Amino acid sequence: MLRYTLMRLGVFAGCLVVVWGLVYSGLAPRGLGASNGLWIVLLALVISAPISFVVLRGERDRASAQIVRKVDRMKAGIEANRAQEDVADDAARAQGQAS
Template sequence: MLRYTLMRLGIFVGCLVVVWGLVYAGVFPSGLGDSNGMWIVLLALVISAPISFVVLRGERDRASVQVVNKVDRMKANLEANRSQEDRADDATRAQGQTS
């Protein structure tokens, strides 16, 4: 999961540098008034999103498998705790009826 996040961040930073260079060179407009910095960041986000979607498909699939496995383990642990509590509660009730 961390690897996917770092790869996504790297793609964004690369796009940010390229967009900044293109705005500085005058290829892209520099935004309105004092919005130059925000314009560059937003444009880099818009460009990096589809690139990340296509390029990181395999890494995203691996990350989602890790998340699913972790959720499944957490559900199994929760169910084990519930059944353990139910057995302890049943045992306590059974002792109370025999007394």
């Protein structure tokens, strides 16, 4: 998951540098007044999102599979705890009825 996040940040950083260069060279429009920095960041976000979606597909699938495995392990652990509690509760009830 960390690898995917770092790759995604890398794609964004690359887009940020390219957009910054385009804006300051005059090939892309500047923002209004003092909003130039925000314009560059927003434009870089808009450009990096579809690039990340296409380029990082395999890494995203691996991260997703990793998350699914962790969730399944947590569910199994919760179910095992629940089963232990049920056994202990049944034993306590059986002992209480036998007295």
